[in-house]
Amino acid sequence: MSEAEYEAVMGLEVHVELATATKLFCGCVNEFGSEPNTNICPVCLGLPGSLPVLNEKVVEFALRIGEAFHFDVPERSIFHRKNYFYPDMPKDFQTSQYDSPICADGYLEVDGVRIGIERAHMEEDTGKTTHVGGGGRIHDADHSNVDYNRAGVPLMEIVSRPEMHTAEQAKGYVSELRGILEAIGVSDVKMEEGSMRVDANVSIRPVGSDTLGTRAEIKNMNSLRSLGRAIEYEISRQVELVESGGRVVQETRHWDESAGITHGMRSKEGSEDYRYFPEPDLVPVAPTDAMRATARAAIGELPAARRERMVAQWGISETDARTLVESPGLAEFADATVAAGAPGKDVTNWLSGEVLAYLNETGLSLAVLPLTPGKLAELCTLVSDGTLSRNLAKDVLGECLREPKDPKAVVAERGLAQVNDEGELGALVDAVLAGNAETIEEYRNGDDKLRKKKRGFLMGEVMKASKGSGNPQVLNRLLDERLN
């Protein structure tokens, strides 16, 4: 059989760090990038005698997720302990949810296809281990340092059903999921910084079969692109393996970005027994009606609805709408610019063109740019009222992306405003013609080719005389009136 005769089946497990001010079970600051072991206390260090207290904000964020992905949120859910030894896990168990998650049985639509989401549950993150010496791998490291700042950071694990069949579909799912999580304000969803981590369970089966094949769990993809590459590689690997008489084994495989392959991680004999049991130090999570209402109210417009609105109201393409909605902060920026009086289509063109290119090129985020929606709206007006040509407007925008300046101020400072005044421009034309009697003569007596050449020369002189600021349409008309 060839690859076309197999169907790939995949489910995704997505871990998202929730952007609460404090950690899941203590008052420590939930912050990325602090000095190691500064955001810690007896609770998140799991010191003897310490006890967890659930952060209510985490429950509210979980309820928002419940709403946004159409989950059932039961009256009561509980935490369990997942027991295993690991040095970056302070208690040597992870407080997580097991058979009683806060969100059950939801879904997400990706390009018109509904992908089921089995569950979403709350759990604590672990610390972070850095291996020193021996190439940074644990086995030959000289020693290891553990930073517990991340220990106890709240996570939601969102587990899809095995209902995706292509790498594109998986990327679409993650992209849509990310957009929604960002829109409802629960996470900054940065795959590169690890605030969103995606593991893919991949299996293959002959087309037409409805039993699931043995799956491999692929880890360590830190961008959408590497997710797609890893899945494609893994599907090919499994097909080749089966075709050559081999058998897929259930294992965790590590995606190697530079080599472009997945490789099996040292697997333990037998499956791990986590000895789950209900966490006795916490009481059941029982969201009140008030908490549910707060969560519902906190959810704004979801990405799909936002795209539809932009297409309908601004007359932009679905592709442009997707660009705006999927780039962090861009859609909000566009809405604010339109609210400041600019036409949606113009705003979209600037944002998805020059602005996005600038962000990609510099790696900056929209939030740190000096450009504001008010300034972008001003620029749109300068173009629509004829003050600026689109070409000059590009220069002005470039300056406003780098410097905290108003477009109008840039125009004034650089004398870029177009001159439209016919009296002023007419005088310029007259002065140029007066100094070029010979050329006028040649123009009047020449054939078409020569006339065109001479007229071009005169127009160039006129533009030069206006220092480039004369409105070219007006100048053309005034010149023709005088020559003919």
Add this chain to the structure above:
Amino acid sequence: MSGAPETALDIAASVRSGERSARSVVDDHLATIAARDGEIHACNAVLDDQARAAADAIDAAVARGEDPGPLAGVPVALKDNLCTRGIPTTCSSRILEGWLPPYTATVVQRVTDAGGIPIAKTNLDEFAMGSSTENSAFGVTRNPRDLTRVSGGSSGGSAAAVAAGYAPLALGSDTGGSIRQPAALCGVVGVKPTYGLVSRYGLIAFASSLDQIGPFANTVDDAALMLETIWGHDPMDSTSITGAPAPLAGGADVAGLRIGIVEELTDVEGIAPEVRAAVGRAASALEAAGATVDRVSVPSCTYGLSAYYLIAPAEASSNLARYDGVRYGLRVDGEDVADMNARTRAAGFGPEVKRRIMLGTYALSAGYYDAYYGKAQKVRTLIIRDFAAAYERFDVLLSPTAPTEAFPIGEKTADPLAMYLSDVCTIPTNLAGHAAMTVPFGVGGEGLPVGVQVLAPALGEPVMFRAARALEAAAPR
């Protein structure tokens, strides 16, 4: 000692009035400790300097006209599984040697806020696992009434400290009887409050769903003073009960009180006849004071011990996982991290702790969970149901606290099951999350103290203390 030991209420009154200095109180008690602890060994650490400094601060407050609080100048012994900032807290285990907690347990904070003075950290069975304090890594605590006998456990050090006059008050923890059993064996009052009434924040966990901190005292009123000091909601403990508890004042009037003797905890094999007789005499005394007494069956209590020895080790196996040599306490180096973990735990834990970790790990294992842990939780539900039925007919229940008087040191160390049976009368209360306390009630056939246990429903402390005061008044001297 001459006559009855001074009560905490008397000490606090005299210190608050300026009649006596806290410093002299502390010095007297430190002198007693110095004189007796060589042979008793109730203390893992004596806090001489800290206690004297705290006493001086209290005396200065009194001199300024301030009220240091209801425990003003009262020495308090703390079981060494309660975290004390900057003071070693060992759980009587090698694995925690050298660890200095960076924070203080809520109960200890409440004691010091009320003017109480921590005077010693007391010995216990390692991680509170045991019934004789023989499982301590630092040696046994002898019974002050007979130095050849055990003090009970696991809070043997706290019970002995109060019995020997080191402090009029002590704190212990009770997971299956660890306050009540040693209190009974040492002849003092011991209280296991309703689960959630006292914050567990800073109590080093043995079995989280069963552990509860409570007082030791020489008198019921002193025990009430201590309980009222430490109880009440703590935002650091999610399982702590919200709302103000009803006060424990209320005298010793038991007229009209309905009292039931629990058959399954009294009329069974293993309970010494003299102990059973003491419960009978106690019931008669209450009857004489106007209560009605009857026998009551709480059938599922029979399975309490079995359920407890699945649930408690299961939780312990998880709670004690963190002692892995990575962050604090003992570390024994190894080939790699897993080997270091294993060597550290092999060297740091004693045999009883290892036994329970293995039991609990097994009980939670895939394929056995339903048969063991799951079934034990069902028994727990049954016990709660059976007690609820009993409390429809009775206000409080009575039973022995411990099956026997204090037993000779070494008698049960080779037979864990015999040791486990020491807690057969106390365990059901922990499984139910209810309240119970022990009151000394005369001596047994060997001339050593016998305790009678008063059991009450959740938050039934006020009625339980009333019955306890009546028993105290009627107890043979």
